[in-house]
Amino acid sequence: MAELLLSRRDLDFLLYDWLGAEELIARERFAEHDRETFDAVLDLAQELAARHFAPHNRRNDVEEPRFDGERVVLHPEVGAALKVFVDSGLMAAAMDHDLGGQQLPTLLANACTAWFQAANVGTAAYPFLTVANANLLAVYGTSEQRERLVRPLAAGRFFGTMCLSEPQAGSSLADVRTTAEPRPDGGYRLFGTKMWISGGDHELSENIVHLVLARTPGAPAGVRGLSLFAVPKYLVAADGSLGERNDVVLAGLNHKMGYRGTVNTVLNFGEGRHRPGGEPGAVGELVGELHQGLACMFHMMNEARTGVGLGAAALGYTGYLHALEYARSRPQGRPLTGRDPSAPQLPIVGHPDVRRLLLAQKSYVEGALALGLYCSRLIDEQRTAPDPAARAAAGQLLEVLTPVAKSWPSQWCLAANDLAIQVHGGYGYTRDHPVEQFYRDNRLNAIHEGTHGIQALDLLGRKVVRGGGAGLAVLLDAFAATAARAAQLGGEAGQFAAALEAAAGRVRHTTGVLWASGDPEVALPNASVYLEAVGHVVLAWIWLEQYLALGGADSAFHHGKRQAARWFFRVELPRTGPQFDLLDALDRTAADTPSEWF
Amino acid sequence: MAELLLSRRDLDFLLYDWLGAEELIARERFAEHDRETFDAVLDLAQELAARHFAPHNRRNDVEEPRFDGERVVLHPEVGAALKVFVDSGLMAAAMDHDLGGQQLPTLLANACTAWFQAANVGTAAYPFLTVANANLLAVYGTSEQRERLVRPLAAGRFFGTMCLSEPQAGSSLADVRTTAEPRPDGGYRLFGTKMWISGGDHELSENIVHLVLARTPGAPAGVRGLSLFAVPKYLVAADGSLGERNDVVLAGLNHKMGYRGTVNTVLNFGEGRHRPGGEPGAVGELVGELHQGLACMFHMMNEARTGVGLGAAALGYTGYLHALEYARSRPQGRPLTGRDPSAPQLPIVGHPDVRRLLLAQKSYVEGALALGLYCSRLIDEQRTAPDPAARAAAGQLLEVLTPVAKSWPSQWCLAANDLAIQVHGGYGYTRDHPVEQFYRDNRLNAIHEGTHGIQALDLLGRKVVRGGGAGLAVLLDAFAATAARAAQLGGEAGQFAAALEAAAGRVRHTTGVLWASGDPEVALPNASVYLEAVGHVVLAWIWLEQYLALGGADSAFHHGKRQAARWFFRVELPRTGPQFDLLDALDRTAADTPSEWF
Structure with a gap:
């Protein structure tokens, strides 16, 4: 089963041959590890994903979560799989030793995560939301909160959620209406409704810690008035024991096209069903500084968005491997020439058009996984590089890559799933x-954690212009460094280098054209086209990086990687030409269409 | 409700302002009609689709057909809606008077069909398969078969299916194994298994007439040995009365991602459950000439494939209208400049990125509907033009357009549905x-009635090279004629004309490059890229045609059409540049990738 989830051969190449995972062992944070512990944790993730997550992936979809009037009912295999996961210690793979974690590099932890996402994205969402929640609390919580809340999250006794959106406030968090009223004891009481809350209610864990954006009385309007609160389903006493039921109540389930195994909820805070301490409102405690709620959330955004991109890559990857297996085993039709009907049928992988569908998928899914792991490596670099300048540089590159790492896999690994269906024909x-x-599941990734359009505004409206264009410069420098290495090799690598340099030149030029006026109304209407074009250039760079890491090796694996790189440079990168042309023309066709013309 | 299915304003424009539906009244076949009867039938279709088909579209999906051990159980609203449909006479809208039909132009009948497909593609499939079946029998059947089989099909007493595929023979019909054994009475007995049979079993009608491709003893190998047989579920006596149960038996249901309302079956012929006349085998009667089965099917293919394209267009269209309604009513966020958080939120149609998503959809769905109706008009022209040369020319153009009319809407109206989800955000x-x-339903259209890859081989391997390139010449002549009219107007029309001419030049050049060697192994590996590039050029032509038909009118409707045309020429047509480049390079990256490199 594992061989239809991800390619371990590819993962090993990416981690060790390309991203230098072993170099991380020299860092103090990872000093207890070595190649053997890295391999062992990858083995474990692969094994658990295949044995405990993959088998109920379909059942988790068909028998989706439901509310029986009293509680949320999940497929029983979800809880069983998560118990195995928690017992394995993987929940805290990257967390600090002092919280009970294994203090593994994020690179390794994310590679493990990808196995579970490929196997069963619905079940995998519960622990990964919990990890995101715990990581945020570990950074912004007090030491007391770390002990009382993070430790049980890391141990998998508590699960966690992120509560940002509301029915009237999705992309526009400025319009969050949930309120948090201070109490004399320093605590808060929350009132409001949160929407799209994955894992918002269940009985998989002893407790659920909701991280909730809310507005305090007299706070500034907009996002600057938002603060972050931890609101547990059951109150947690100072000694860690569980107390009263808090007033966080399930108001309904959202029924989705895919990703069905993850219960998605509407939650009411302080509606009055429960009265902890005899008072109205859901008991919440402030996390971080007052009015810094969005900043806390944004600090975690790079990890969360890289995680979404990796999830999209994992779904694309497993779809590709299934399509490949089908293409090798399904006989149908005969060669383009010599169509002797009495000759045996070819396995469909023998048809050029099917190879085209497969090579396109390979270039998307291996590229997306590589990008996600590259960003994961930057997270480690930002955290642990010995040189402060290297840490800062990694952080800057991560900032500018994040919207691409989130949206490119969401778009192109969905496209890969579409092609995987096509390889299967009617059976698919x-x-x-x-x-x-996979196709239904993956469609979510362009929506949650900031839609495609929001990522586009983030890239063009914020990241590339930050620091007078420093964000763009960091990206272009990264392209240039890789291209320089490739150019020295000459030959095919030199051709790719030249193509990447030309594309990077277009990125530089187009960014300048868009922002020449300094007017967002001029720069941003086609931000999504910019995101897509830059995304393809980033992936060309990632493919050149991989190409270089292959060295001169000539196994089938290495040949296949090179072929996917060729595909990307020959077929994919040229798609950006018309996109840059459109951007350079400051096209306003859509922007200037009045509503009544539609 | 109707206003969220299709735009009647657009349909009226396409039919009357552009395609000259009223001119057809001068033809003898349509002499009993006038604009009023055309409008009345459109009103009827619109009304019935909105009142009887749309309301159970979701229920037809959720409560999909099932087999209870004895019979196929459909949602009860399916039968109720189809009774209304049959009673309306729309089943036989385009059929001959002498069969009980209304003898309407195919153009009008297909416009009616689109309403039902937009409303409920699952329920609509039953009558439209029946119409395709009846049309084939009406052409190839004997006059006795017309009376005995076609008349009850036209009246909706019988429903029909098409039985081509088998589990081991999908795209490769050469591998059909179902056999038809001749009997002394001139009849046949069939044995075999058919796969993917929509409407293969149900109790919606008194009888089901299966049209079955099968191989007779001693027939040539491959598709040249296939003959076509009518195999009714219940035998039909000479006087039209129903007799014994035939040995056509449901072997299973296929459970699909979408299009769930249409029961999709595996059927066994002659497995022995029934023994009509005391003998083994399913009783079948030959339709057309022996060994001409595929030719009969192909004769109907242009209509069937145009119908698939129209169905895709209809699903894209209704998705667009839903997205537009949502975008006008959903407040979220503020303008790109002046983000005062205390200002009221904008309806999202006010955001440039949402307008971009909407205008792209509009250009896809209105373009696809226009193409489908243009092809429908060609079917009428081929059948009824007074001048034999005009009939032949229409037929030639229809032949070369058909793979595009099938595949382009299947690809781009699915893309439209994807964008419609994105407009809705999480709610979508x-x-x-x-x-x-709609997104799940529409995904089928790139698969059934010949996959995207099969359409590509049809276009590049057959249609454009037919008659020494006559097929291509017909298409290029059509482009040139439209461009010449537009060039005369100058201004924006002249710019579009120049762009279309340039693109047409690339089609001509690239076709020559691909076939320069005369070797299918050289020409065909990227046939799908060719199909996609030519498809976009065809749509640019269709948009220029519409643009010209707008004349100087300046209502919001007319402005919106022009804006969608601009979008197509500015944003869509340029996508073809890199595709033609790739084709001109005779790229073999995918074709030359050995199986073991994946």
Whole structure:
């Protein structure tokens, strides 16, 4: 089963041959590890994903979570799988030793995560939301909160959620209406409704810690008035024991096209069903500084968005491997020439058009996984590089790459899932094969954690212009450094270098054209086109990086990687030409269409 | 409700202002009609689709057909809606008077069909398969078969299916194994298994007439040995009365991602459950000439494939209208400049990025509907033009357009549905809104009636090279004629004309490059890229055609059409540049990738 989830051969290449995972062992934070512990944790993740997550992936979709009037009912295999996961210690893979964690590099932890996402993205969401929640609390919480809340999260006794959106405030967090009223004891009481809360209610854990954006009385309007609160389902006493039921109440379930295994909820805070301490409101405690709620959230955004991109990559990857297996085993049709009907049928991988569908998928999914792991490596670099300048540089590159790392896999690994269905023909459209579910599941990734359009505004409106264009410069420097290495090799690598340099030149030029006026109304209407074009250039760079890491090796694996790189440079990168042309023309066709013309 | 299915304003424009529907009244076949009867039938279709088909579209998806051990159980609203449909006479809208039909132009009949496909593609499939079946039998059947089989099909007493595929023979019909054994009475007995049979079993009608491709003893190998047989579920006596149960038996249901309302079956012929006349085998009667089965099917292919394209267009269109309504009513966020958080939120149609998502959809769905109706008009022209040369020319253009009319809407109206989800954000991903269903439903259209890859081989391997390149010449002549009219107007029309001419030049050049060697192994590996590039050029032509038909009118409708045309020429047509470049390079990256490199 594992061989249809991800390619371990590819993962090993990415981690060790390319991203230098072993170099991290020299860092103090990872000093207890070595190649063997890295391999062992990857083995463990691969094994648990295949044995405990993959088998119920379809059942978790068909028998989706429901509310029986009293409680949320999940497929029983979800809880069983998560118990195994928690017992394995993987929940705290990257967390600090003093919280019970294994203090592994984020690079390794994210590689492990990808196995579970490929196997069963619905079940995998519960622990990964919990990890994100715990990481945020570990950074912004007090030492007391770390002990009382983070430790049980790291141990998997508590699970966690992120409560940002509301029915009237999705992309626009400025419009959050949930209020947090201070109490004399220094605590808060929350009132409001949160929407799209994954893992918002269940009985998988002893407790659920909600991290909630809310507005305090007299706070400034907009996002600058938002603060962050930890609101547990059951109150947690100073000694860590669980107390009263808090007034966080399930108001409904959202029923989705895919990702069905993850219960998605509407939650009411302080509606009055429960009265902890005899008073109205959901008991919450401030996390971080007052009015810094969004800043706290944004600090975690790079990890969360890289995680979404990796999830998209994992779904694309498993779809590709399923399509490949099908293409090798399904006989149908004959060669383009010599169509002797009495000759045996070819396995469809023998048809050029099917190879085209497969090579496109390979270039998308291996590229996306590589990008996600590259960003994961930057997270480690930002945290642990010995040189402060290297830490800062890694952080800057991570900032500018994050919207691409989130949105590119969400777009192109969904495209890969679409092609995986096509390889299967009619069979791929049935629920007897898993690819239709991957396609439904993956469609979420362009929406949650900031839509495609929000990522585009983040990239063009913030990241590349930050520091007078320093964000863009960091990205272009990264392209240039790789291109320089490739150019020295000459030959095919030199050709790719030249293509990357030309594309980087277009990124530089187009960014300048868009911002020449300094007017967001001029720069931003086609931000999504910019995101897509820059995304393809980033992936060309990632493919050149991989190409260089292959060295002169000539196994089938290495040849296949090179072929996917060729595909990307020959077929994919040229797509950006018309996109840059459109941007350079400051096209306003859509922007200037009045509403009544539609 | 109707206003969220299709735009009647657009349909009227396409039919009357552009395609000259009223001119057809001068033809003898349509002499009984006038504009009023055309409008009345459109009103009827619109009304029935909105009142009887749309309301159960979601329920037809959620409560999909099932087999209870004895019979196929459909949602009860399906039968109720189809009774209304049959009673309306729309089943036989385009059929001959002497069969009980209304003898309407195919153009009008297909416009009616689009209403039902937009409203409920699952329920609509039953009558439209029946119409395709009846049309084939009406052409190839004997006059006795017309009376005995076609008349009850036209009346909706019988429903029909098409039985081509088998589990081991999907795209490769050469591998059909179902056999038809001749009997002394001139009849046949069939044995075999058919796969993917929509409407293969149900109790919606008194009888089901299966049209089955099968191989007779001693027939040539491959598709040249296939003959076509009518195999009714219940035998039909000479006087039209129903007799014994035939040995056509449901072997299973296929459970699909979308299009769930249409029962999709595996059927066994002659497995022995029934023994009509005391003998083994399913009783079948030959339709057309022996060994001409595929030719009969192909004769109907232009209509069937145009119908698939129209269905894709209809799903894209209704998704667009839903997204537009949502965008006008959903407040979220503020303008790109002046983000005062105390200002009221904008309806999202006010955001440039949302307008971009909407205008792209508009250009896809209105373009696809226009193309489908243009092809429908060609079917009428081929059948009824007074001048035989005009009939032949229409037929030639229809031949070369058909793979595009099938595949382009299947690709780009699915893309439109994807964008419609994106406009809705998280809400679009839930089953509380219909767009996620449209997206699932529409995904089928690139698979059935010949996959995208099969359409590509049809276009590049057959249609454009037919008659020494006559097929291509017909297409290029059509482009040139439109461009010449536009060039005369100058201004924006002249710019579009120049762009279309340049693109047409690339089509001509690239086709020559691909076939310079005369070797299919050289020409065809990137046939799908060719199909996609030519498809976009065809749509640019269709948009220029519409643009010209707008004349100087300046209502919001007319402005919106022009804006969608601008979008197509500015944003869409340029996508073809890199595709033609790749084709001109005779790229073999995918074709030359050995299986073991994946």
